[in-house]
Amino acid sequence: MSYQDFLQTYAARILNGTAVTAAQFLFASGVAILAALIAGLGKLSANPLIRGPAVVYIEIFRGTSLLVQLYWIFFVLPLFGLTLPKFAAGFLSVGMNVGAYGAELVRGAIQAVPRGQWEAALALNMTPATRMRRVILPQAFLLMLPPWGNLIIELLKGTALVSLISVADLMFQAKQINASTYLSAQSFGTALIVYYILARFVVTPFMRWLERVMAQRLGRT
């Protein structure tokens, strides 16, 4: 079977898998950003009741493997009465895992906003919440965009693991095709190329574009 024939035969399944991977990626990114923001801010809180859970979350999700977390959320949580559909378990695991790394980026970027900005906001008598929302976060956002670009690429690659709980993503389809045809080079080679294209020609340019737009909006052109 030529590679052309292979593609013609399996294009639909590969495209389906790619669509599922893209959906996993988008949902997981949303979860990661939200979790990172909450945990990053929480870790900076002076209140131990807020800081404690944030630190525990970050430690657990950074200190253990994504695959184990995925299995926990999909296979173990049901034993405690929380059953998630595999699709949701997939993006939640990936998102929570990446969010723990993102939390450190959020915290670092917030702390990197110059002291003078915090002081100017205080001199205007802003509440801590207003200061964070209006002065610190917009500037921290710009600072953390480049490292988030890398993290989001990691997230994309991490979504391949959801195939292990039978979410029908790109990796899952490649494995299925391989299992029925034994065309390993074609199956996994195609998966490799699609992941590369997504990372290199979709996600990376989007992050670059976002960096440019944000920099413009913050008047740093």
Add this chain to the structure above:
Amino acid sequence: MEDMSNYPLELTGPDVPMVRFMNVTKSYGALVVLDKLDLDVAPGEMVTIIGPSGSGKTTVLRMLMTLEPINGGVIYVDGQPLTHMPRGGRLVPADARHLRKVRASIGMCFQQFNLFPHMTALQNCMEGPVQVLGLSRAEARARSEELLELVGMIDKKDQHPSRLSGGQQQRVAIARALAMRPKVMLFDEVTSALDPEVIGEVTAVIRKLVAEHNLTMLMVTHQMGFARDISDRICFFFGGRIEEQGPPDVLFGSPRRDRTRQFLSAVKEAI
């Protein structure tokens, strides 16, 4: 623990100062930066603090802006305690709510301007009135434009700080602080980070404020000529204490203390 019963719950009477430092001590670890400072500033008065590097000038302003906590004594603003609040008939350390209430009367301009880089000049000025004072955008805009006019920055109102020179940024920063309608304005070496040729545009704004507005001002500067021109009183700080103070002509013309004379002649040589 300091005995707080010696401090009044509020200042009353005919001559209530706008600002009173009463027995204020500030230390960083073992280093005592200000030692039992007493300083009054009357309503509408312009007081300039001069003194050698490290003598505690900036610290005085930062404590008043509540950027630094104090370690002893009480600061009063407009008769009300700032660093403390009355509770059960005596003064206890102020909580965040009390600080917010009293801090509303104070504005500050910094050596490094500290404009918000992600906002235009106009947005910088509107931010406080809208977010803190709850003014409508239209009111805040009118007030901000008037102040940008005052500091001569109205035609640059839509520029971000990165597009403005240091002198222009500092003038916007002054307008931003004034937009909060403070009773007391603090200026910490607002011309020290500026190129010599633009210092004049900032000092001109401060001169205008002194001449036309009834603001109480506390300023730290190394520009002796400017200080002499516009101040009602000069305080010479040395080693965390007021070594000598008086009207500018007296302090610059016939200083009584050796340290003042030494400092002034050293400054003169540097020019």
